[in-house]
Amino acid sequence: MGKELILESIANHINLGKEEQDFFLSVLKNKKVKKKQFLSQEGDISKGPVFVINGILRSYTVDKNGFEHILQFAPPGWWMADMYSMVTQKPGQLSIDAIDDSEVLVLPKPELDKLYLSIPSFERFFRILAENSLIAYQQRIIGNLSQTAKERYNSFCRSYPSLIECLPQKQVASYIGVTPEFLSKMLKNKNSS
Numbered sequence: 001m002g003k004e005l006i007l008e009s010i011a012n013h014i015n016l017g018k019e020e021q022d023f024f025l026s027v028l029k030n031k032k033v034k035k036k037q038f039l040s041q042e043g044d045i046s047k048g049p050v051f052v053i054n055g056i057l058r059s060y061t062v063d064k065n066g067f068e069h070i071l072q073f074a075p076p077g078w079w080m081a082d083m084y085s086m087v088t089q090k091p092g093q094l095s096i097d098a099i100d101d102s103e104v105l106v107l108p109k110p111e112l113d114k115l116y117l118s119i120p121s122f123e124r125f126f127r128i129l130a131e132n133s134l135i136a137y138q139q140r141i142i143g144n145l146s147q148t149a150k151e152r153y154n155s156f157c158r159s160y161p162s163l164i165e166c167l168p169q170k171q172v173a174s175y176i177g178v179t180p181e182f183l184s185k186m187l188k189n190k191n192s193s
Contacts, residue, residue: 001053001054002030002051002053002103002105003025005051005053005076005077006025006028006051006053006105007021007025008077009051009077009079010024010125013124013125013128013129014121014122014124014125015121016119016121020119020121023118023119024115024119024122027107027108027111027114027115028051028105028106028107029105029106029107029108030103030104030105030106031050031103031104031105031106032101032102032103033055033057033097033098033101033102033103033104034098034101035098035099035100035101035102036097036098037097037098038095038096038097039057039096039097039098039104040082040085040092040094040095040096041092041095042061042062042091042092042093042094042095043091043092044082044085044091044092045085045089045090045091045092046081046082046085046086046089046092046109047106047108047109048081048086048106048107048108048109048111048112049079049080049081049086049106049107049112050074050079050080050081050096050104050105050106050107051077051078051079051104051105051107052074052075052076052077052078052079052080052102052103052104053076053102053103053104053105054076054102054103055076055098055099055100055101055102055103055104056073056074056075056098056099056100056102056163056166056167057073057074057080057096057097057098057099057102057104058070058072058073058074058096058097058099058171059071059072059074059080059082059094059095059096060094060095060174061093061094061095062095067174068174069174069177070171070174070175071094073099073160073163073167073171073175075160075162075163079129080096081096082094082096083130083133086109089109099167099171100166112126136159139155140155143155144177149176149177149178149182149183149186150186150190152176152177152178153172153176153183153186153187156172156175156176169183169184169187
């Protein structure tokens with residue numbers, strides 16, 4: 001299933017011949033990740049992007065008071081990486097772990113660089129992903145600056161419709177920038193109105 005899912009994801013943006021698909025699939029590393037297991041931690045140097053086959057990943061940072069701030073969730077069919085570390089090959093600023101038992105395909109950074117040279121359309125593919133990611137982060141920052149908590153929650157629901165029911169409220173609260181208690185109260189008031 002994983003190979004079909006990743007090839008579908010790629011086919012949404014670029015066309016690959018059979019040999020190119022086979023070469024691409026040959027450089028991926030399949031990895032099973034247990035619930036709460038880290039793929040990378042703050043301070044690690046990124047090994048490359050990961051594609052989620054099943055399960056859910058999250059990327060986050062922890063502030064000096066020990067509070068987690070979730071930047072992204074990655075359900076099946078999504079890519080995730082600490083972009084700063086992957087591009088600069090310096091120690092990362094994010095931790096990435098599994099919310100549920102998960103299976104991912106890792107694209108090692110050296111193999112990614114080879115892909116760019118041997119199949120130039122991969123540069124286009126990852127440029128499109130980077131542009132879409134930049135747009136999403138920009139919209140999220142604007143939302144965090146100008147939207148109410150309820151509007152941020154509704155935006156979360158639009159971005160991650162498949163995750164609304166399966167994520168702990170604590171993690172949703174972290175993503176939208178409120179306490180779990182505030183989110184619970186807000187949702188209770190929403191359901192009663």
